[in-house]
Amino acid sequence: MIHHEIYRITKIRVIGPYTLKIWFDDGVERTIHFRDILYGPIYGPLRDQKLFEQVTIDPEIHTLVWPNGADFDPETLHNWPDYAGIMKEMAQRWAEEQKQAA
Numbered sequence: 001m002i003h004h005e006i007y008r009i010t011k012i013r014v015i016g017p018y019t020l021k022i023w024f025d026d027g028v029e030r031t032i033h034f035r036d037i038l039y040g041p042i043y044g045p046l047r048d049q050k051l052f053e054q055v056t057i058d059p060e061i062h063t064l065v066w067p068n069g070a071d072f073d074p075e076t077l078h079n080w081p082d083y084a085g086i087m088k089e090m091a092q093r094w095a096e097e098q099k100q101a102a
Helices: 040-047 073-080 080-101
Strands: 009-016 017-024 029-033
Touching: 017 073, 029 073, 040 080, 073 080
Parallel strands: none
Antiparallel strands: 009 017, 017 029
């Protein structure tokens, strides 16, 4: 059985292009640069810096959400060092699919 931890994001701040500082309910803070994973139908539109900066915290599930429907699981963000490589691999596949479709 896979154990999925539950975390809540309590605060966010845009600190640079495609970069957020994220605070969690257990005191953990993460600074994540998202540029390398912004591909595909959901995350690709966030390459528009103005849209990216419209990030908010969903009041019910306490994760990052954007007006286009993009979001991230708080556990993924909390444990970003464990997931960053996987997210980059997925983004590279999405980018290749976009090239092939064009």
